Amino acid sequence: MKAVIETGGKQYYVEEGSVLYTEKLDVAADSKVTFDHVLMIGGALGNPYVKGAKVEAKVLKHGKGKKIKVYKYKQKKKYRRTQGHRQPYTKLEITKLAF
Secondary structure, eight states, rough: OOOEEEETTTEEETTTOOOEEEOOOOTTTEEEEEEEEEEEEETTTTTTSOTOOEEEEEEEEEEOOOOOOEEEETTTTTTTEEEOOOOEEEEEEEEEOOO
């Protein structure tokens, strides 16, 4: 069975056993998290969410993504700024889809 869940302002297409990277969640590593914002599960579509549907996941780890450089520049004005950024993430493994 497959489902579409919503977390961190994004939607993810998941199934049991799949591993995904989401925006950082305030949950400890090696704990379980339940998503009740399920947009679709099996063939059932929600309006906007499917009532009674839940997706359970195990938090594998937290981390930071690759570093990106943000560079601002204005020509002929001697204006240059460099800034780095690493986006935090949570790695999840989907364990159970319940409908």
